Amino acid sequence: MKSILVTGGTGFIGSHTVLELLANNYQVVVMDNLRNSKIESLKRVEKLSNMHVDFHKIDLLDKPALSGLFNKYKFDGVIHFAGLKAVGESVEKPLLYYTNNITGTLNLCEVMQENQVKNLVFSSSATVYGNPDQSPLTENESLSAVNPYGQTKLTIEFILKDLQHADSDWNISLLRYFNPVGAHKSGDIGEDPHGIPNNLMPFITQVAVGKLKELSVFGNDYPTPDGTGIRDYIHVVDVAIGHIKALEKLREKPGLVTYNLGTGKGSSVLDMIQAFENANSVKIPYKFAPRRPGDAAICYADVSKAERELNWKAKYSLQEMCRDAWNWQTKNPTGFD
Numbered sequence: 001m002k003s004i005l006v007t008g009g010t011g012f013i014g015s016h017t018v019l020e021l022l023a024n025n026y027q028v029v030v031m032d033n034l035r036n037s038k039i040e041s042l043k044r045v046e047k048l049s050n051m052h053v054d055f056h057k058i059d060l061l062d063k064p065a066l067s068g069l070f071n072k073y074k075f076d077g078v079i080h081f082a083g084l085k086a087v088g089e090s091v092e093k094p095l096l097y098y099t100n101n102i103t104g105t106l107n108l109c110e111v112m113q114e115n116q117v118k119n120l121v122f123s124s125s126a127t128v129y130g131n132p133d134q135s136p137l138t139e140n141e142s143l144s145a146v147n148p149y150g151q152t153k154l155t156i157e158f159i160l161k162d163l164q165h166a167d168s169d170w171n172i173s174l175l176r177y178f179n180p181v182g183a184h185k186s187g188d189i190g191e192d193p194h195g196i197p198n199n200l201m202p203f204i205t206q207v208a209v210g211k212l213k214e215l216s217v218f219g220n221d222y223p224t225p226d227g228t229g230i231r232d233y234i235h236v237v238d239v240a241i242g243h244i245k246a247l248e249k250l251r252e253k254p255g256l257v258t259y260n261l262g263t264g265k266g267s268s269v270l271d272m273i274q275a276f277e278n279a280n281s282v283k284i285p286y287k288f289a290p291r292r293p294g295d296a297a298i299c300y301a302d303v304s305k306a307e308r309e310l311n312w313k314a315k316y317s318l319q320e321m322c323r324d325a326w327n328w329q330t331k332n333p334t335g336f337d
């Protein structure tokens, strides 16, 4: 399995994964509609790797264009990152999310099937565990969705399970990411959210760089040691390496497999602030604010299955995630612009 199509490959996790694929001698083609990313990320990947990557600006909803791509190349497999991911926006625009994420994935699978390309790695999310009442979460935990974004991930998981059940030639890896943060150590690629960030780490870096005044810590009355929410933050490079391991696993023709990609360690919002301050010797002004609706108190992964079956383990610490996120932000205060 050498020739890989990466959908959403100019995005945050996609760009880091393309770099790892190139380092592991894969031939990579990237497609993205650039709705939530910039082509500059791929230019940086090319510079870092000293290699060229074919890029096609294609929307997954444009099935003829997708078919054309599969006529042009002979892919061995697909890593499918492309999708919309903002929870709040998905509540406001559910039809956009269902169409983009679900119809887009159906188009991709149909074109893959027509071209006898039946190896797929899909970007799922810890969001499929809904609002969990206990952690660590194994892959066997009950599944639910608490917003339209989560519903798209859950629905796609079900679609892919049915597809593989109907045709055992398919080999599919569902990767449930926990909270990917950080950036490549070069500081040349990283997370570049539009507008005010929703997620904790990009918010912290923008406060640190002075773009935002202070961080609001959503809730200090959770049943956790310091009262703030606990999550499983994982370095984006560890997530990217998880995809290389998932591709290697697909060579064993495992059918449909599901893995959590996390560190297995929970950190609170205050832990994160402290780690960021210690790693980078900067102060993060913050205030306590009400809980954000829909947030779980505690969510972290049991990662033993991925360790056992993929021979993969996250290796970066919280301090390193904070250091690399800050390095990216200071080198690129306005992102890829």
Ligand code: NAD
Binding pocket: 007, 008, 009, 010, 011, 012, 013, 014, 031, 032, 033, 034, 035, 036, 037, 058, 059, 060, 061, 080, 081, 082, 083, 084, 085, 100, 104, 123, 124, 125, 126, 177, 178, 179, 180
């Ligand atoms: P991202 O927004 O940076 O990357 C997604 C890419 O998909 C973007 O470049 C966007 O332009 C592209 N895209 C969206 N719709 C498309 C379409 N119809 N056709 C072509 N391209 C399209 O997001 P990311 O953080 O890199 O996430 C990658 C994947 O991982 C997403 O599916 C996301 O839901 C999932 N995920 C992300 C996180 C996270 O915290 N970042 C956590 C769990 C799961």
Ligand code: UD1
Binding pocket: 087, 088, 125, 126, 127, 149, 150, 178, 179, 180, 198, 199, 200, 201, 203, 215, 216, 217, 218, 219, 228, 229, 230, 231, 269, 292, 294, 295
């Ligand atoms: C978010 C998504 C979830 C997705 C996950 C991983 C929401 C509501 N949920 O969840 O669907 O699967 O990312 O990408 O967006 N926090 C603050 N202040 C802030 C921002 C966040 O205190 O300004 C807190 C949150 O309450 C939470 C923690 O920081 O306790 C992490 O938040 P965030 O980075 O948004 O990730 P998730 O809540 O895990």
